[in-house]
Structures are given as C-alpha cells and as structure tokens.
Amino acid sequence: xxxxxxFAVLALIAVAAGVSVFRTDSMARASYALAVSxxxxxxxxxxxxxxxxxxxxxLMMVMEMAxxxxxxxxxxxxxxxxxxxxMVHSKKLSAWTAVGLFLLLTVGILLADWPESRGxxxxxxxxxxxxxxxxxxxxxMLVISPVLFATIVAALVLANPRGRYSAxxxxxxxxxxxxxxxxxxGHSGGSVGHAxxxxxxxxxxxxxxxxxxxxxxxxxxx
Amino acid sequence: MTVAAALKxxxxxxxxxxxxxxxxxxxxxxxxxxxxxAFVWLAGWGQNSVFPxxxxxxxxxxxxAYELPLMFALTAPAAAAGSLRMGxxxxxxxxLWFVVWMPVAFTVFLAxxxxxxxxxxxxxxxxxDIAGGMTAELSGVDRxxxxxxxxxxxxxxxxxxxxxxxxxGSGPVLPDWSWFLGKTVVLLWLLVALRRRIPQLRPxxxxxxxxxxxxxxxxxxxxVVAVVTLNGRxx
Numbered sequence: 001x002x003x004x005x006x007f008a009v010l011a012l013i014a015v016a017a018g019v020s021v022f023r024t025d026s027m028a029r030a031s032y033a034l035a036v037s038x039x040x041x042x043x044x045x046x047x048x049x050x051x052x053x054x055x056x057x058x059l060m061m062v063m064e065m066a067x068x069x070x071x072x073x074x075x076x077x078x079x080x081x082x083x084x085x086x087m088v089h090s091k092k093l094s095a096w097t098a099v100g101l102f103l104l105l106t107v108g109i110l111l112a113d114w115p116e117s118r119g120x121x122x123x124x125x126x127x128x129x130x131x132x133x134x135x136x137x138x139x140x141m142l143v144i145s146p147v148l149f150a151t152i153v154a155a156l157v158l159a160n161p162r163g164r165y166s167a168x169x170x171x172x173x174x175x176x177x178x179x180x181x182x183x184x185x186g187h188s189g190g191s192v193g194h195a196x197x198x199x200x201x202x203x204x205x206x207x208x209x210x211x212x213x214x215x216x217x218x219x220x221x222x
Numbered sequence: 223m224t225v226a227a228a229l230k231x232x233x234x235x236x237x238x239x240x241x242x243x244x245x246x247x248x249x250x251x252x253x254x255x256x257x258x259x260a261f262v263w264l265a266g267w268g269q270n271s272v273f274p275x276x277x278x279x280x281x282x283x284x285x286x287a288y289e290l291p292l293m294f295a296l297t298a299p300a301a302a303a304g305s306l307r308m309g310x311x312x313x314x315x316x317x318l319w320f321v322v323w324m325p326v327a328f329t330v331f332l333a334x335x336x337x338x339x340x341x342x343x344x345x346x347x348x349x350x351d352i353a354g355g356m357t358a359e360l361s362g363v364d365r366x367x368x369x370x371x372x373x374x375x376x377x378x379x380x381x382x383x384x385x386x387x388x389x390x391g392s393g394p395v396l397p398d399w400s401w402f403l404g405k406t407v408v409l410l411w412l413l414v415a416l417r418r419r420i421p422q423l424r425p426x427x428x429x430x431x432x433x434x435x436x437x438x439x440x441x442x443x444x445x446v447v448a449v450v451t452l453n454g455r456x457x
Contacts, residue, residue, distance in 0.1 A: 059253035066259040
C-alpha cells in the first residue's frame with residue numbers, strides 16, 4: 001500500500017512537472033521542470049527494482065538539462081535563461097500530433113498480444129540486463145555507437161563552425177582578426193619580438209631567448 | 223530556490239554510502255555528482271544577478287571537462303571488482319588496495335573531487351574577478367549552506383576515494399569504522415593541504431588538458447585493469 005501511494009505521488013509529480021514545462025515562460029524553469037519530471041520517473045523505476053535503469057535515468061536526464069543550459073548560450077545568441085519566451089509553437093499541429101500519438105500508443109498497449117513473463121528475474125538485475133543487451137547485440141552496439149557519436153560531433157561542428165573561443169591557444173594566432181587588421185598587428189608584433197630578442201641578447205639570458213624567438217617566428221614573417 | 227538548491231548540495235553526498243548499500247552504489251554516486259551541476263547552476267541563476275550566473279556557467283564549463291575523466295576513473299575499480307556495489311568494491315581490495323595498480327584513476331578521481339566540491343584550482347565559479355561569482359549575492363543562511371555544501375562534497379569525495387581505492391575499512395587491530403574514518407581524515411587533510419598550494423585555473427584552461435591528456439590516460443588505465451581482471455578470472 002505505501003508503495004502504491006508513493007508510486008501515485010511520483011506519477012503525479014512527473015505529470016505535473018511535465019505540464020509545467022510548457023506553462024512557464026523561461027527556458028531555465030522549463031529545463032528544471034523537465035529534469036524533475038524525469039527524476040520522478042527514475043525513482044518510479046527504482047520502485048520496480050530496476051536500480052541501474054532508474055539511477056542512470058536520473059543521471060542522464062539531469063546531466064542533459066545542464067548540457068542544455070550550455071547549449072542555450074552556445075547557440076541561441078542571447079541568454080535564454082533570463083529572457084521570457086513562449087515554450088510552445090505550432091500549437092494546433094503539435095496538439096493534434098500529441099492526441100493522435102497518445103491514442104495510437106494506448107490502442108497499441110491495449111490490443112498488443114503481450115507475452116507471458118517467463119520466471120522471475122535473476123539475482124543481479126544489472127548483470128542480466130547487460131548480458132541481454134550486449135551478448136546477442138554486440139555487433140549492433142559496436143556499429144551504432146561510433147555512428148551516433150560521429151553524428152553528434154558532426155552536428156555540433158556544423159552548427160558552430162567557429163566557436164566562441166578559438167582552439168586551445170598553444171601558439172599565438174597568425175591571422176587573429178577577421179577585419180583586415182591582422183597584417184599590421186603581425187608587423188608590430190614582429191618588431192616587439194625583435195626588440196625583446198635584442199634585450200635578451202645583451203642580458204645573455206639563454207633561457208628566455210627561446211620564447212622570444214618563437215614570438216619572432218610567429219609574428220615577423222608576414 | 224537558492225536555499226533549496228544549497229540544502230540539497232549539503233545533504234546530497236551523505237545518503238549513498240553510509241545509509242544504504244545500493245546494488246548500483248557507484249552509479250548513484252555519479253548521479254549525485256551530476257546533481258551538483260544542476261544545483262550549482264540553479265544556485266547561480268536563482269540569485270537573478272549577473273555575476274552569479276557567470277559563475278554558474280563557469281562551473282558548467284569546468285564540469286563538462288572533468289566529468290568524463292571522472293566517469294572512466296570510476297569505471298576502473300568497478301571493472302576490477304566486477305560489481306557496482308560499494309561493499310563488493312571494498313571487499314575486492316582485501317589483498318591489494320586498488321590505488322597500487324590504478325594510480326592514474328586515483329589521481330584523476332582526486333582531481334575530480336576537488337573539481338566537484340569547487341575547491342582550488344577549480345574555484346573559477348566563485349573567484350574574486352567576478353565579485354565572488356555564484357556566492358556574490360549570498361549571505362546569511364544561504365551562504366552558509368552553499369559553503370557547507372562545498373566542504374561536505376569534499377569530505378564525501380575523500381570518503382569515496384578511501385572506499386574505491388584505499389581498501390575502505392581494512393586494516394589491522396582497530397575496528398573497520400575507525401580505519402575508514404582515519405583514512406578519510408588523512409586524505410581530506412592531504413586534499414586541503416593540496417588545494418592551498420595550487421593557483422586557480424581559468425575556466426577555459428581545463429578542457430584541453432582534461433580531454434586530450436587525462437581522458438586517454440584514464441582509458442589506458444581502464445584497459446590495463448580490464449586485461450588484468452580478465453586474466454585473473456580465466457587463470
């Protein structure tokens with residue numbers, strides 16, 4: 001009985017949080033409402049003794065919402081966490097799609113010829129889940145996961161060809177500016193390099209002259 | 223909202239390893255660590271002020287960098303023990319502590335502990351150049367809870383490091399719990415001493431070292447552990 005009550009409460013929380021995703025006007029609130037909804041679902045899975053799936057649901061979904069916060073400022077051009085905005089669009093189409101899908105799934109659930117459960121799950125549900133997924137389907141997993149990963153990386157690269165910051169600056173950029181100022185700065189940088197190099201020479205500092213030599217090479221030959 | 227976030231950060235690490243020995247305790251620890259992302263960002267955003275939000279985003283930038291090496295560092299002891307249950311992982315170290323043959327995973331784990339508890343060198347989210355970052359607007363109870371959360375995360379991280387790599391409560395003469403507490407306190411002291419001696423990283427400085435150097439090293443470590451474990455099982 002207490003388990004049923006807990007289940008009902010979690011289900012209510014999941015649905016209510018899911019509704020509030022579309023009722024708020026802030027992306028931050030919507031993300032966190034979605035996270036709460038998924039955490040409630042994860043806890044419900046824990047109730048079914050599906051510990052691994054439940055905990056991993058919580059982990060992935062919370063992480064996903066945090067990553068979404070990063071994507072918000074990466075791709076949206078302003079800070080959507082602070083800008084009020086509508087959380088729904090194409091209302092009629094999406095409403096009809098939602099209703100249709102719900103009906104389709106419900107009919108499917110009710111009409112499907114579900115197999116009887118054979119025996120009870122073994123002692124270690126996590127291990128048997130891993131075997132069930134990995135043993136017969138190992139080849140599929142091995143093919144799918146690199147493809148998925150490559151898709152994600154490619155999509156990110158296409159969406160964001162030149163990130164907000166350039167690549168990790170191990171060497172000074174050659175043509176840093178894209179408004180035609182690069183060459184002049186290169187020259188001035190080169191002359192600074194010359195001057196510093198000369199000073200090092202008079203000091204006889206062998207250790208630092210290496211670094212200034214790099215500046216000279218990077219900036220001087222434009 | 224800030225209070226709720228800080229409260230959970232403060233309470234969060236305690237539940238997993240003392241109270242109940244979940245069959246997937248290690249994953250639970252990782253999930254709680256990811257919750258820290260959400261709560262830190264929430265704490266920064268909830269103050270409705272610029273600098274805290276900047277600090278929150280700085281934490282996310284650090285978090286993206288440290289999380290994957292941390293996850294693979296956690297994989298090493300789990301693979302060696304053949305279980306995700308913390309009790310089994312401790313029991314698997316009866317003969318030899320994992321730290322002896324997984325030094326890379328141990329080092330990465332300790333770095334990640336400093337990172338998810340917002341200690342130096344990973345203090346960019348609350349550094350002085352953005353007026354205290356995510357702590358800029360906090361005072362009174364809110365501030366207390368956030369700072370307590372940091373230290374309790376650090377202590378919990380040290381406790382987990384003991385359980386995962388330093389043999390948990392194993393040791394001669396004295397009872398288990400005192401060994402566990404003793405090791406945790408010593409490790410905590412080392413971490414606190416360490417963080418006083420490192421300068422703070424800028425947020426964008428962590429990504430390349432963590433993913434270009436740290437991640438391959440940890441993956442190699444996991445490979446070594448997997449090969450050793452499989453050899454041990456088959457022979």
